[in-house]
Amino acid sequence: MKSEKHGAAAGDGGKPDNPDWTIDQGWDGYTAAEHHVWKTLFERQGKLLPGRACDEFIKGLGSLTLDADRIPDFRRLSDVLAKRTGWQVVAVPGLVPDEVFFDHLANRRFPAGQFIRRPDQLDYLEEPDVFHDVFGHVPMLMHPVFADYMQAYGVGGLRAGKLGVLANLARVYWYTVEFGLIEQDGIEQADGLRIYGSGIASSHAETLFALDDTSPNRVRFDVERVMRTRYRIDDFQETYFVIQGFDELLDLAWIDFGPIYDRVKGQREIEPGVVLATDRAITRGTGAYHHGGKRAG
Numbered sequence: 353m354k355s356e357k358h359g360a361a362a363g364d365g366g367k368p369d370n371p372d373w374t375i376d377q378g379w380d381g382y383t384a385a386e387h388h389v390w391k392t393l394f395e396r397q398g399k400l401l402p403g404r405a406c407d408e409f410i411k412g413l414g415s416l417t418l419d420a421d422r423i424p425d426f427r428r429l430s431d432v433l434a435k436r437t438g439w440q441v442v443a444v445p446g447l448v449p450d451e452v453f454f455d456h457l458a459n460r461r462f463p464a465g466q467f468i469r470r471p472d473q474l475d476y477l478e479e480p481d482v483f484h485d486v487f488g489h490v491p492m493l494m495h496p497v498f499a500d501y502m503q504a505y506g507v508g509g510l511r512a513g514k515l516g517v518l519a520n521l522a523r524v525y526w527y528t529v530e531f532g533l534i535e536q537d538g539i540e541q542a543d544g545l546r547i548y549g550s551g552i553a554s555s556h557a558e559t560l561f562a563l564d565d566t567s568p569n570r571v572r573f574d575v576e577r578v579m580r581t582r583y584r585i586d587d588f589q590e591t592y593f594v595i596q597g598f599d600e601l602l603d604l605a606w607i608d609f610g611p612i613y614d615r616v617k618g619q620r621e622i623e624p625g626v627v628l629a630t631d632r633a634i635t636r637g638t639g640a641y642h643h644g645g646k647r648a649g
Contacts, residue, residue, distance in 0.1 A: 368445060373452050377443040377466045379425045386468050390423045393474065393483045393554075400559055406534050406546035408498070408598065409553060412491030423468060424486055433490065437499035441490060446479055450513055457506025462493060475557060478586075488550030489529070497598040498548075502529070504605030517613045520579040524604070527578045527593045533562065533570065534595050535634070545570065545594065545634065561588045569625065570594055572632035575604060576612055581622045590625035594634045 368375050398420070402410060416432055418424055430440035442456065443466040456463045464485035469477045477484070492498045505525060512521040530551035536544045545563055547553050552562045562568065565588075571577075573593040584590060595601060622628070 372442075372456065373444050373448045373463070374442045375445055375466065377426045379423070379427075382423050382468075385471070387422050389468050389471055389474070390483060391421050392471075394418070394420045394487060396556055397487065397554065397559070400556060401547070401553060404547055404559055404563055405553055406536055406548045408495045409491050409546075409548055412494035413487075415494050416491060418487070423482055426464065426466075429486070429490065433493060436494050437496055439493045439499055439502075441486065450518060451510065454506045454509030454513070457502055458510060459506070460499070460503055462489060462502075464489070484550065484554040488554030491553075492529075492548060492550070495598065497602050501598070501601040501605055504602075505529070508605075508609060512609070512613075515610075515613060517609075517617075520613060520616055521609070523578055523581060523583060524575065526583050527573075527581070527591075528595070528601060531562075531583075531589050531592060532573075532595060533592045533634075534597070537597065548598075558588055562592055568592055569627055569631070570634040571627075572596075572634065573600065575607075576616055577622070577628070577631070579612065579616045580619055582624050584624050 367373070401413075405413075415436070416424075416429065418429075426441045426443055433439045433441065437460075439460045439462060441464050442461050444463040446465055446467075448456075448463055453463060462485070465479070465481050467481055468483060469481045480488075493502065505521075509518070509521060512518045528549065530549050532547075532549035533545050533552075534548050536546045547559060547562060552558045568589060569591040571591065571593060573595045578593055581591065627633075
C-alpha cells in the first residue's frame with residue numbers, strides 16, 4: 353500500500369487482459385537467484401518471529417508448510433488455504449485498482465504480487481512483493497476469525513468507495529491488517545504484545561522496532577481514532593494500535609460504519625506521532641531502535 357488508497361495499478365506493463373487483474377503466477381519462470389532471495393528472507397524472519405508474532409500467525413505459518421527453499425506455488429498454497437478457510441491466493445502484477453482489490457477480498461481471494469524483490473532490496477521495498485504478500489498475509493488467513501474479517505473488509509471497501517470515505521477505511525486496514533499488534537491471551541500485559549500485521553511480520557527491522565523500541569506510541573485500538581489517523585509509508589510507524597483479541601476485529605464486520613464516517617467527517621486529522629489525552633497507552637520495550645530509519649518491506 354503506497355498511499356491512503358489501495359492504489360491505482362503500478363508498473364509499466366499496463367492493464368492485464370483479465371478484468372479482475374489476475375495473471376498467471378509463472379512459477380516455473382522463477383530463477384535460482386529469486387528462490388534464494390525468498391530463502392534468505394524466510395529463514396531470517398522464521399528465526400525472529402517466535403515469541404514476537406502472535407500464536408495464530410505462527411500456527412498458520414506452520415500449517416501452510418511453506419518451503420523455505422522455494423517461492424510458493426499459489427495453486428498449491430490455495431489448496432491448503434481453501435480447505436481451512438475457503439480463501440485462495442491469486443497472482444496480480446502489483447497494486448491494483450481499489451474496486452478490484454475489494455472485490456477479490458469480498459470473494460475470499462487474496463491478490464498477491466508474483467514478483468520478488470532484488471537482493472539489494474532485502475530491507476526495504478515500496479511495493480509489496482510475493483514475500484510480503486504470502487509470508488506476511490497468508491498465515492493469518494488460516495485463522496477463521498481473521499479470514500472472516502478480511503472478507504468483511506472487502507465488502508466494506510466496496511461500500512466506502514461509493515460513499516467517498518475510502519481514505520478513512522484504508523487506515524483501518526493499515527493499522528490492523530498491515531501494522532496491527534495484539535495482546536496475546538494468557539501473557540502478562542507488559543510482555544504480552546505480539547505482531548499480527550503483515551507489514552511488521554514480513555520486515556526484520558520493523559519486527560524489532562514495533563515491539564522493542566521505546567519511541568513509537570502503542571495505544572488501544574479505537575476505530576474512530578484510527579479512521580482519523582494518517583500513517584507513514586516510508587518509515588517505521590510512529591503509532592501502533594493494539595487489539596485485545598481477534599474477536600474485536602470480527603465485531604467490526606457487524607458494525608454499520610455509516611454513522612462513524614459521519615462523526616469522523618469534519619474532524620481534524622491526526623498526524624501519525626500525535627498522542628491524544630484520550631489514548632489508552634500500552635507500554636513495552638527498552639530496545640535501542642530510534643525513529644528515523646526507512647521502513648523495511
